[in-house]
Amino acid sequence: MHVRLADGTERAVGSYPGASAEEALAYFARKYDELRAAADLLAQRLAHTDVSAHDARQSLAHLKEQIGEAHVVGDLAALESTVAGLEESVAARSAAEAAERAEAKARATTEREALVVEAETLAATEPAKVQWKQASARVRDLLEEWKAHQRSGPRLDKDVENALWKRFSHARTAFDKMRKTWFAQLDEEHGQAKSVKTKLVAEAEALSTSTDWGATAGAFKRLMQEWKRAGRAARSDDDALWARFKAAQDAFFDAKDQVVAAEEAEYVENLKVKEQLLEEAEALPVDAEHLDSTKAALRRIQDRWEAAGKVPRADVRRVEGRLRAVEQKVRDVEDKQWQRTDPELAARAQSMVDQLERGVQGLESDLAAAQAAGDEKKVARLTSELETKRTWLESARGGLS
Numbered sequence: 001m002h003v004r005l006a007d008g009t010e011r012a013v014g015s016y017p018g019a020s021a022e023e024a025l026a027y028f029a030r031k032y033d034e035l036r037a038a039a040d041l042l043a044q045r046l047a048h049t050d051v052s053a054h055d056a057r058q059s060l061a062h063l064k065e066q067i068g069e070a071h072v073v074g075d076l077a078a079l080e081s082t083v084a085g086l087e088e089s090v091a092a093r094s095a096a097e098a099a100e101r102a103e104a105k106a107r108a109t110t111e112r113e114a115l116v117v118e119a120e121t122l123a124a125t126e127p128a129k130v131q132w133k134q135a136s137a138r139v140r141d142l143l144e145e146w147k148a149h150q151r152s153g154p155r156l157d158k159d160v161e162n163a164l165w166k167r168f169s170h171a172r173t174a175f176d177k178m179r180k181t182w183f184a185q186l187d188e189e190h191g192q193a194k195s196v197k198t199k200l201v202a203e204a205e206a207l208s209t210s211t212d213w214g215a216t217a218g219a220f221k222r223l224m225q226e227w228k229r230a231g232r233a234a235r236s237d238d239d240a241l242w243a244r245f246k247a248a249q250d251a252f253f254d255a256k257d258q259v260v261a262a263e264e265a266e267y268v269e270n271l272k273v274k275e276q277l278l279e280e281a282e283a284l285p286v287d288a289e290h291l292d293s294t295k296a297a298l299r300r301i302q303d304r305w306e307a308a309g310k311v312p313r314a315d316v317r318r319v320e321g322r323l324r325a326v327e328q329k330v331r332d333v334e335d336k337q338w339q340r341t342d343p344e345l346a347a348r349a350q351s352m353v354d355q356l357e358r359g360v361q362g363l364e365s366d367l368a369a370a371q372a373a374g375d376e377k378k379v380a381r382l383t384s385e386l387e388t389k390r391t392w393l394e395s396a397r398g399g400l401s
Contacts, residue, residue, distance in 0.1 A: 032076075039063060040082075043082070043085070043086060052093075052097065057094070060087065067083065105156060105157075112149055115168065116164050122175055123174040130182070190237070192231070193231040196226070200227055204245050204249060205244065207248070210252065213260075217252075220253075267312045268311075270309040277305055284297055286330055291330075291337060298326065353397055360390055367379065370382055
C-alpha cells in the first residue's frame with residue numbers, strides 16, 4: 001500500500017497480509033490517527049498545563065521519531081504542520097522558562113544581598129548601641145535564611161554567590177569579634193565595679209551600728225555617691241551587693257529615726273517649758289525704774305531656758321525670736337539709762353539746754369520790743385522762731401531727766 005505525499009510523490013507504507021484492501025487501509029489510517037492524537041495531546045498540554053519545556057521537548061522528539069518511522073495513511077502534510085507549530089510552542093515555553101529563571105535568579109540575588117547588607121549593618125553598629133541578645137539571635141537567623149535560600153532558592157551564578165558569601169562571612173566574623181571584645185571589656189568593667197562595691201558594702205556594714213548620727217549620715221551619703229560612680233557589676237553580683245548595702249543603710253537610718261522620734265517627743269515637752277518661760281519673760285516690766293530687777297529675773301529665766309534643752313526644729317526660730325525680742329528691749333532701756341548717766345553726755349546735754357534757754361530769752365526780749373513798736377511782720381516771725389526754740393528746749397530738758 002502507498003500514500004501520496006504533498007509533493008505528489010508516493011511512499012510505500014507496507015502491506016497487511018491476509019486482509020482486504022479496505023481492511024489494510026483502515027489499519028494504516030488508525031496508525032495515522034494515533035499519531036495525530038499524540039500531537040493534539042501535546043498541543044493541549046502546552047496550551048493548558050504548566051508542562052515544562054524539557055518534558056514537552058522530549059515528548060515532541062518522541063513524536064517526531066514516531067512520525068519519521070511511521071507506516072500510516074493520512075494527511076501527513078497537516079501532521080507535519082502541527083509538529084512545526086508544536087516546535088514553536090516548545091521554543092516559546094523554553095524562552096518563557098528562561099526568562100522566569102532569570103527573573104527568579106535576579107530576585108534571589110537581591111534577597112541574598114539583603115541578608116548580606118543586614119549582617120554588615122549589624123557588624124558596623126557602635127557596640128554601645130547594640131542590643132546584643134536580639135542582634136546575636138538575628139545574625140544566627142540570617143545564616144539560617146542564607147542556607148534556606150541555598151536549599152530551596154534558584155541557584156545563583158557561582159561568582160555572584162561566592163562574592164556575596166565572602167561579604168556575609170566577613171560581616172559575621174566582624175560581628176562575633178566585636179561581641180567578644182565588648183563582653184570582655186564589659187566583664188572587666190563588671191569586675192572593677194564589683195571590687196569597688198564590695199569595699200563600699202564592707203564600709204557600710206561597719207557604719208550600720210554607729211550612733212554618731214550626723215557624721216554617719218554624711219558618710220552614707222558619700223558612699224551612695226561612690227556607689228553610683230562605680231558603675232554596674234554583673235547583674236547577680238550587683239543585686240546581691242546592693243541588697244547588703246541597702247540592708248546596712250536601712251539598719252543605720254532605722255535606728256537613727258527611732259532615736260530622733262524619741263528626741264522629738266522629749267523636745268515637745270521642752271517646748272512647753274520654754275513657752276512658759278517666754279510668758280514669764282514677756283510679762284517683765286521693761287523700764288528704767290525696774291531695770292535692775294528685770295535684768296536679774298531675765299538672767300534666771302535664761303538659765304532655766306538653757307536647762308530646758310532643745311525644742312523641735314520647726315519651733316526653734318519662733319521661740320528663740322521671742323526671747324531675743326525681750327532681751328533687746330532690756331538692752332534698749334539699759335542703753336538709754338546709760339546715756340542719761342554718762343557725765344560727758346550729761347555735760348553736753350546741759351550745755352545744749354543752757355544755749356537754748358539763752359536763745360529763748362533773747363527771742364522773748366526781741367518779741368516784746370517788736371510788739372511795742374507795732375511791727376506785726378517782725379512779731380509774726382519772732383513768734384514762730386520762739387515756738388520752735390521752746391520745743392527744742394523741752395526736748396533737751398527731757399534728755400537731762
